[in-house]
Amino acid sequence: MASLPKPEELVKIDYNPPRRGWMDNPVEFRRGTWLYAAKPRHLEALGLPNPREWSPEEEDWKLPPEWREIVLEGFKERLERFRSLKLFMDICSRCGACADKCHFFIGTGDPRNMPVLRAELLRSIYRRYFTLSGRMTGKLVGARDLTEEVIKEWFYYFYQCTECRRCSLFCPFGIDTAEITMMGRELLGLLGIYPDWIIAPVANCYRVGNHVGIEPHAFRDMVDFCVDEIENVTGIRVEPTFNRKGAEILFIAPSGDVFADPGIYTFMGYLMLFHEIGLDYTLSTYASEGGNFGLFTSHEVMKRLNAKMYDEARRLGVKWILGGECGHMWRVIHQYMDTMNGPADSLEEPVSPLTGTKFENARSTKMVHICEFTADLIRHGKIQLDPSRNDVFKVTFHDSCNPARAMGFFEEPRYILRKVCNRFYEMPENTIREQTFCCGSGGGLNADENMEMRMRGGFPRANAVGYVREKYGVNLLACICAIDRAVLPALMDYWVPGVGVAGLHELVGNALVMKGEAERTTTLRGEPLKGSGDDENT
């Protein structure tokens, strides 16, 4: 693994494009800026094409002999299947409004990280093989031949996009680079070109049920660990159930919340809340993953993984599904699940058993976001909260890309946040809500070997956190995304040391006043409620 440059080195970014045109600049695979190749056994487990040992650093990528035909045939098929792709190939006017909206462009200055050029990587091939003018005049209209260099360039840059859709918000034609990147990745996939960091979780999720391959008994162990921890802090023993038929609600969280710090504190928050309100729910070991790295692989793989949610809900006979805090998981649930694997005939329109609220916005999908559920509980006074238990924190909130720009999920988490903590400060308006910046590691890019690129991509987000840290002394970055919880701690340590990262329901767990609880002296993390947290500014 490459050594990571210091922040003061990394921030020397040259935004001036090189003299040579981008088509004449082959990609250089510099360590720290790309992902390792997928191991053949994962491709075999999923039945994906061309499993083999290979590395992006090597000259020979071991493509199948007829690779060009495969890509062009796949391209044609996708043009026929997705109006988005066909339209976005044709209508860009290259106005450049998207350029400095991309966190990877801001963090690298690499012109091919301007969303417009990321799309031109595909468009140049589209023009050459699917338009008359491109076939006839070639480079004059921005067309070029499909070579192995192009394939390598695609791999480098389509895995330097987190599918965050920030550029699509600013595009006057609504061109969505996430669509472009997804198509580019699908085409690469036809040749068996995947990063290991994405395809290993997919293979695990497919067979075992979750990204890291936690088998059912181990999954239970991990949840039981959280149960013990809750008892240590509150004196109350919560009793989650597993694969229980007849429960009213199936709860599915991103598995990162079950096994990784700081996600486990968020998971503890969920369990405490459900216990306190006496929710009739069950966890599933089969559908033990809310996240779906299929979104970063292909539409087909996304569907294959997502199918478990409705299948398990049907098998267990629950009425509806409640989903935990996760970003890309919610893009899949909100914009793809019902279309791919619905209709969810075995389920009922979700109704909160506590408040009677009908979640009409989820009446077809039958899956409710935990923040919608909790905000409704708080609004109806169904839980008692003591926000002073979070007084050790000065909190800011990071809107995760997918809930922000694929749902419009802004007020629900903020409403909860204001009820569970006393000190909440917003980052500058150009960096939050629909304009939020990606953590830099979404879209399946959160591998260690990609650390330099992650720190570059996360720079705009970190910079905004730095702003509220300087101004208000913020020491906690709250979020509703498991990838955020996994990657933001490293990003904060690198750019803004001293800022912790927490899921929203960790703060709910801290503030939740539970019936019969022992007096709380620590947060869920076991840190004293008062004293040490009143940071260096005082």
Add this chain to the structure above:
Amino acid sequence: MGVAFSLAVVGVLILAITLAVEVLGLRFLVGAVLPYVAVAVFLGGMVYRLLGWGRSPVPFRIPTTGGQQRSLPWIKPSSLDNPSSTAGVIGRMALEILLFRSLFRNTKAELHGGPHLAYHWEKWLWLGALVFHWSMLLVVIRHLRFFTDPVPSFVYWVEGIDGFLRVGLRALYLTDITLLLGVTYLLLRRFFIPQVRYISLPGDYVPLFLLLGIGLSGVLMRYFVGVDVAAVKELALGVLTFRPRIPEGIGVLFYIHWGLVCALLAYFPFSKLVHMGGIFLTPTRNLPNDSRARRHVNPWNYPVKVHTYEEYEEEFREKMKLAGIPVEKE
């Protein structure tokens, strides 16, 4: 290279028209044949484009949400930036098409020492684009006076407002100025903003040079050189009513203007200018964000291989039983 080539293309066009009209005397070809070819290519090309886009389905509901969703009844949704109903979508599309809503969000990111990233006010692109497109529309409407008899009242109405400035006895149309300013601005930013220069293709310069040529020749005719307006109208009406004839006394400047418009029309369907039609179809804007409330159907949805619960239990049954997790088959 792109700039020189594009300029040369337009230069050659102007030269060819001049040559055809002045030297070869092909007035009928330029004045009366070319427009039919151009309009046919334009209409045919645009229909081909729209049908082509329309033939590909929209498998998933993927709006980019620019505001609060409709969820709980006490949370105010952002009904235009994140519409959940058809009416909201119409509103969002109207804002997008008429006022360039998304471009209005534009900012400019700048890295300062510290490091501090700052996001600066940058509405010039929005303003320039808006000024150009609206000017273009109004100029086209004004030109209807040449193609209609009697001239509809809304054309006079537009002329009246547009020409409220007077130079001597003649109206000075504001849109003549703003159109040229708009095009010039769009061109200059391609020259001077390094990133925009880097991404610009000949296909970005050609339309701008064409528009500049059309605008300048029009302005020259109207304000400086002069043209027999009655004769021009006779020609235009003749073409429109399929009784084309070429009146005497029309100078070459008009043919250049007319010929460049034909070139633009014929080029339109094969250029990035198709964004005019495409914007209506863009799936990140023209769909309501209601995919959890109403099921969106994908016409090519196909069954996929999944790992079933039975297969899962088969592999892990003993471990599940030991951990006290219920199983289907004991």
